[in-house]
Amino acid sequence: MGAIKRFISRLELDPRLFGMIGALVLIWVAFDIASDGLFLTPRNLYNLSLQTASVAIMAIGMVMIIVTRQIDLSAGSVLGVLGMLMAVMQSRILPDSLGGWIWPVTVVFGIACGLIIGGFHGWLIGYLGIPAFVVTLGGLLVWRGAAWWVTTGQTVSPLDQNFELLGGGVYGTLGAQVGSWSSWLVGLIAVAALVMGALRSRRKRIAYGFPVRPIWAESVVTVIQCVVVLAFVAVMQAYEMPGIAAKRLYEARGLTVPDGGIVIPEGIPIPILIVLGLVIIFTVLLTRSRFGRYVYAIGGNPEAANLAGINNKRMIFWVFVVMGLLTAISAVVASARLQSADNGLGTGDELRVIASTVIGGTSLMGGIGTIPGAILGAVVIQSLQSGMTLLGADSSLQNIATGAVLVIAVFLDMQYQRRRRK
């Protein structure tokens, strides 16, 4: 036991992240056994990743909000109203003659609305000083009501075909859109970036004469990261497009269907590509920029941040603007996946997002939390839900399990923090 502990400590990994990954593996293996091997199949993992995407995107923003000691209870309702607005925009307002421009115009419109709503929340909270709990609790009601008003309750369907690809249906993947090799290319680029990043930061530390991790520890960490990336690509590649869908794709492209049938690996779904892109951008923003530094400083000690010359009000305003942006992107993914928008879109998402963030190690007291942790938290929650669905447990039981895991996760984290402080 001591040897393992020493080994882990030499790797300088975040022990909380380590514990979370362990818990996730445990959940996956348990569901796989209980479902006679149905859980850990390419098909299920592919669906799991799609179902996680929408909540994961909002969790990125929720990390920043909770780290600055705020809260956003309105995320699900804002997602609902943005989804409705974009649905109406693309299928009722924009003329068909726009063709391939419909989806980008719709997405830009949705993001603009998201920024406005986020900015409005940020202004009320940051500049007028109304507590975030109150503003976003009001927002929870207001924006859900607004979602209804957009079409007086009618469901909007179908959506633009290109727009729907952003939700990652059978055709919304790299395999279907770019080519069967493209997911591997993305995987290899990610591996190259990881290796080069590790080498560069090591060289920099040596140049400054700072202490560095032993080379074997550095290698182990980088190799693990690369293996995870490649394993993910392999699983997504292993999921093949259903035969009929593949046949239609060939016919649409004017290709002749070979006799033996067609095998098209789906590869990485487009929404997952969006999630990964956002995770990279916002992790850099949060850990490598002034903005991110101030987010943590405000959460750790607002008064100290203020005395250091940081404008807390403006920071809080911008954090909510960012949340508006991410909610809009999440609304794109969620409505595109469902291929429709109704006024119930996103109901209850705010709680799933907050739960993901908190399970992922973000402290409600502020100052502590990471984006990768929150993404893992979202995967944990979605794993529980889809695993229980697979086992035939009904949704009331799923809620009980999710709630219990939330409380247990926070309790264990508190115990860990307390022991570390001693």
Place this chain on the structure above:
Amino acid sequence: MSEAATTTAINYSSAPLIEMRNISVSFGGVRAVDDVSVNLYPGEVVGLLGHNGAGKSTLIKVLSGAYHSDSGEIWINGKKVTINSARDALDNRIETIYQNLALADNLDACANLFLGREEVLASGLLDEGRMEDATRKVMGRLNPNFQKFHAPVSALSGGQRQSVAIARTVHFNARILIMDEPTAALGVAETKVIHDLIRQLKKEGIGIFLISHDIHDVFDLADRCTVMKNGKLVGSVYTKDVTQDEVLGMIILGKMPNVQSAANTTAN
């Protein structure tokens, strides 16, 4: 170090480093600071004394930009300045070390040292290598045994935390340093480290306002004592001219001892 050695270096005939003239601050109907004038010379430590609620913290927060004064002026090196925010104070090279709220506990020493004044690369991202390098250099001077560069400051001892706060002052070349109860939370050995640091900064020509409840602290370090009571200035005396009992009399009774009043009053 003897007191004589610390006081002789100060040139009271030169222009003061800083003058706060006729400062008044009110909260609602309460006059927290009422027409108070104080000053500070280069290389001088001025102990600011008074009961809780005497107005010393309020006065000093005007200087550090946390509060606005209703009336009065601030002059630095003979030039009138306006301080409306913490940023203005920092731009005038006024650094403040607060008893407990100076640091963001969740960030490491380096992040705290550069908080609000981070070094950035051409890309706009933080230049973490350069900041860590500077932090290691400054901390190496102030606290050579310090090694926890990547731990959040909540994991540091009181003395280590205080040295991180002081490192900020040294790195950014402060000329005026405000210390609010710098040793209140520290043990004996750590207090000594901080005292040595203060003497070192003083030698470098930095002017220091020292707010303290601990009269021993003040007598150990301060060249002058400025006492406030109920928002008003009682007066200033040279530490070498008075006894601790006389200063206590100023604090408690608001009564000037029978000695020459120090530089403050001549400043106006």
